[in-house]
Amino acid sequence: MIYHVPALLEESIDGLNIRPDGIYVDVTFGGGGHSVEILRRLKTGRLIAFDQDADAVINVPTDKKFLFLNQNFRFLSNNLRFNKIKSLDGLIADLGVSFHQFDEPERGFTFRQNAPLDMRMNKSGKVTAAKLLNTLDEKSLADIFYKFGELTNSRRIAKEIVLARMVKPLTTVNVIIDAIGKIAPYRQEHKFYAKVFQALRIAVNHEIDYLKEMLEQALAVLKPGGRLVIITYHSLEDRVVKNFIRTGNFDGEEKKDFYGNLETPFRIINRKGITPDEIELSFNNRARSARLRIAEKIR
Ligand SMILES: C[S@@+](CC[C@H](N)C(=O)[O-])C[C@H]1O[C@@H](n2cnc3c(N)ncnc32)[C@H](O)[C@@H]1O
Numbered sequence: 001m002i003y004h005v006p007a008l009l010e011e012s013i014d015g016l017n018i019r020p021d022g023i024y025v026d027v028t029f030g031g032g033g034h035s036v037e038i039l040r041r042l043k044t045g046r047l048i049a050f051d052q053d054a055d056a057v058i059n060v061p062t063d064k065k066f067l068f069l070n071q072n073f074r075f076l077s078n079n080l081r082f083n084k085i086k087s088l089d090g091l092i093a094d095l096g097v098s099f100h101q102f103d104e105p106e107r108g109f110t111f112r113q114n115a116p117l118d119m120r121m122n123k124s125g126k127v128t129a130a131k132l133l134n135t136l137d138e139k140s141l142a143d144i145f146y147k148f149g150e151l152t153n154s155r156r157i158a159k160e161i162v163l164a165r166m167v168k169p170l171t172t173v174n175v176i177i178d179a180i181g182k183i184a185p186y187r188q189e190h191k192f193y194a195k196v197f198q199a200l201r202i203a204v205n206h207e208i209d210y211l212k213e214m215l216e217q218a219l220a221v222l223k224p225g226g227r228l229v230i231i232t233y234h235s236l237e238d239r240v241v242k243n244f245i246r247t248g249n250f251d252g253e254e255k256k257d258f259y260g261n262l263e264t265p266f267r268i269i270n271r272k273g274i275t276p277d278e279i280e281l282s283f284n285n286r287a288r289s290a291r292l293r294i295a296e297k298i299r
Contacts, residue, residue, distance in 0.1 A: 003059055004098040006033025007231055007287035011274050012092060013037045015229045015294035021045045022089030025080075027073035027214060030098040032059040038092070039063055048083065050076070052122040055100060072122065074210040076217040090227040091218045095211065095237055097121065097201070099286065109201060111193040114174045119197075119204045129200045133170040138162045148208070148236065149199030156183055157196065198234065208240060215244050219265055222297040228266065233289045238273070245295040266295035 012034060016024060020043035026035045029049035038047050039061065046065050052072040060068045069079055073093070080088075101121065102109050108118035108129060117130040132144070138158045145154035157180055164170060164179035177193065184192045202208060218228055228245070232238040243252035248265045255263045274292040281288055 001103065003100045004031030004033060005284045005286070006031070007094065007284065007290040008274060008276055008280070008292045009033060009037055012094070012229050012231060012292050013041065015269065015292065016090040016092060016227050018042065019045065019089055023085060025049070025076070025088055025091045027076065027091060028094045029056050029059070029068060030094065031100065032061060034092055034094055035066070036061060039065060048080070048085065050079070053101065054123065072210060074213040076214055077221060080221060087223045088221050088226055089223060090229065091222065092229040093214065094231040096233040108173060109197065111173055111177060111197050114172055116172055117170065117176060119201045121205050127204060129204050130171050132200065132203055133161055133176065134165055144203045145196065145199045148202040149195040150236065151195050151199065153183060208236065211237060211240055212250055215241070219297065224297055224299055226297045228295045228297065229292070231290050231292050238291050241293050245293055265298055267298050269294035269296060
């Protein structure tokens, strides 16, 4: 089975503007598609890769320039300090889940196959989707569906879940689909379930909080002229990245200096972001929601 097919491979690695002697980080190693392309362009430089999923270890290349860390990228600065790396020429993040995680039924990331409701990217994490579904109060559940799934009927979904779990615990994909099936919009059931699952996955893995932590640390550790290259897969993530690149904060609040110039730590390389072209989608349709943003640290 294929572990992963990297999205926007050439565009993202070109965006790193690789110096053959530079130091780079890939914070989402996965199947290693982006890492291998970075290594190909390095001569004396180094690449440090992170992945919180221990399964990714099987893809680690043998290369003296490469170091793999089975760590969450929220610990970026600590790990770099530990490895005596003071600054970076570039960092790439290709967010979300790998095909491998999605396609392994027992990991519970997809509504298309019955499995335990797990959804942890790090299998030693304590909180699974089942745990959230069976223990959170109705309001907290509604907040998850509203904030992370952008679902307008979030309260109704939470209500159905709380009613269903009074009958039996929600432990598998089929049980939750049964619980919310009756409120799925007609002919848009799959889209609806995908959003519900996305919301749960983001909550289980703290994806938005950890993305913000990593971006702040990336800014601190990038050299002036260093590149930040991020691929996102949904609007929530993309908004966080876009605001941060544009303004240096997550609310997108513009701060101007004495002369009225926007104070931003980055020069934006591509204003609208890059999305896959038809050729890429013809062999990798799963990249259809990918959006690549590239920025260069100014100071
Ligand atoms: C879309 S895949 C990356 C695929 C990779 N670029 C490739 O070419 O094969 C995302 C990977 O990032 C990892 N990941 C997501 N969030 C993470 C985090 N906070 N810390 C470390 N790894 C994370 C996931 O476990 C997954 O393997």
